[in-house]
Amino acid sequence: MTIQPFISQKFKFYSFLSMFLLVYVHGYNLNNSYLQPFTIVEEPLTFTTFFEYLTANGLFRFRIPMLFAISGYLFALGDEQPYLQRIGKRTSTLLLPYFIWSAIALLITFLWQQFPVTAKAVFNAQIDQFGDNRPYTQIGWKGILERWTLVPVAFQLWFVRVLFFYNLLYPLLKLAVIKIPKIWFPISIILWLGMFGLHFIEGEGMLFFSLGIWLAKRNKDITVVPRWLNLKWIAPVFIVVCILKTVLAFYALPNMFYGITLLLLHKITVFTGFITVWFGCDGLVRYCMQKKWFVWTSAFSFIIYALHVPLINYTHQLILPYIKTVALYRLADYLLLPVLITGISIATGALLRAAMPKVYSVLTGGRGL
Known part of the structure; x- marks a missing residue:
């Protein structure tokens, strides 16, 4: 099945946008x-704290669901190819990059741990998923192996790990989507609302990956707004709920009532944001995808995704102590550092692609060539 040119453009645009906003x-x-969806802010309400929470835990949260939906849609289009052949390909495009970039993150961390100033930054970042932020020379080979395979310091890699297993489960997911959608989607929604999660399967990805499969199998134009959707009210709901959730996060108490309230507001934000961004930004998509510089830049989406963590976490801790005397230093750090890290990632990708295209292909799973 062929994909419409504009849908292909939208997929490329939103893949890049999602990765860029992920850095923020x-x-x-x-x-x-x-x-987390129910995270509360344990410091005073200021412009900086409000803006960071509004964007990072509100406006930008449509990204991962959109990426899962795009992935499900694209995978469902390839049904003419044998299943085992496609899984073999996904091993090289998902699983191999997962292990390579997990190892690169371990190496970056180890190198930063060798110098007192950068070692302090690594420790202060506190991003080890085991909560053990000792130098790697002290945690032993078992600890290194666990961080390489199961809980990478590059924690964003959970997405490609989970996506690979959804690809493995595709025959079952397709069967559920096609044969029992009225049963499967309510179950998926409950798992999504309940934040169901195992190491290889979790509710948010499963729902939107299934949605992508369903949309592909319907064979309808997904650029056309359905009659039952009205952006004139969905977009305002998205903005208002984001603001409401942000304000509540500053005054909520750490109890179940507020946690559930924030969680529900978060889910409304994700759903309305997903719809608003997908259907409401076609003009921006067309404008950007006509610019050669944007098309060139968007080819490095995966390298941005793979490289930005742990660099941004460690760099935060490295520079923040030195800029505390600058007005609005945290806001400046939040606005500018992601741009710097994105630029470094793109430059790294461009150099690798030019100098060692085969290596670049392996690192990115064949993306961006």
């Missing part, structure tokens, strides 16, 4: 930097 989400620098 991971560039969030408030005191409690671990963002």
Whole structure:
């Protein structure tokens, strides 16, 4: 099945936009930097704290669901190819880059740990998923192996790990989507709302990956707004709920009532944001995809995704102590550092692609060539 040119453009545009905004989400620098749907802000309400939470834990949260939906849609288009052949290809495009970039993140961390100033930055970042931020020379080979395979310091890699397993489960997911959609989607929505999650399967990705399969199998123009959707009210709901959730996060108490309230507001934000951005930005998509510089830049989406963590986390801790006397230093850090890290990632990708295209192909799973 062929894909419409404009849909292909939208997929490329939103893949790049999602990766670029992901750098901002991971560039969030408030005191409690671990963002979950129900995260509360344990510091005063200021323009900086409000803006960072509004964007990183509100406006930008449509990204991962959109990427899963795009992935499900594209995978469903390839049904004419044998399943095992496609899984073999996904091993090289997802699983191999996962292990390579996990190893690169370990190496970056190890190198930063060798010098007192940068070692302090690594420790202060506190991004080890085991909560053990000792130097790697002290955690032993078992600890290194676990961080390489299961809980990478480049924690964003969870997406490609989970996506690979959804590809493995594709025959079952397709069967559920086609044969029992009225049963499967309510179950998926409940798992999504309940934040169901295992190491290889979780609710948010499963729902939107299934949605992508369903949309592909319907064979309808997904650039046309359905009659039952009205952006004139969905877009305002998206903005208002984002603001409401942000304000509540500053005054909520750490209890179940507020946690569930923030979670539900977050889910409304994700759903309305997904619809608003997909259907409401066609003019921006057309404008950007006509610019050669943007098309060239968007080819490096995967390298931005793979390289930005742990660099942005460590660099935060490295520079923040030296700019505390600057007015609005945290806001400046939040706005500018992601641009710098994105630029470094793109430059790294461009150099690798020019000098060692085969290596670049392996690192990116064949993307951006």
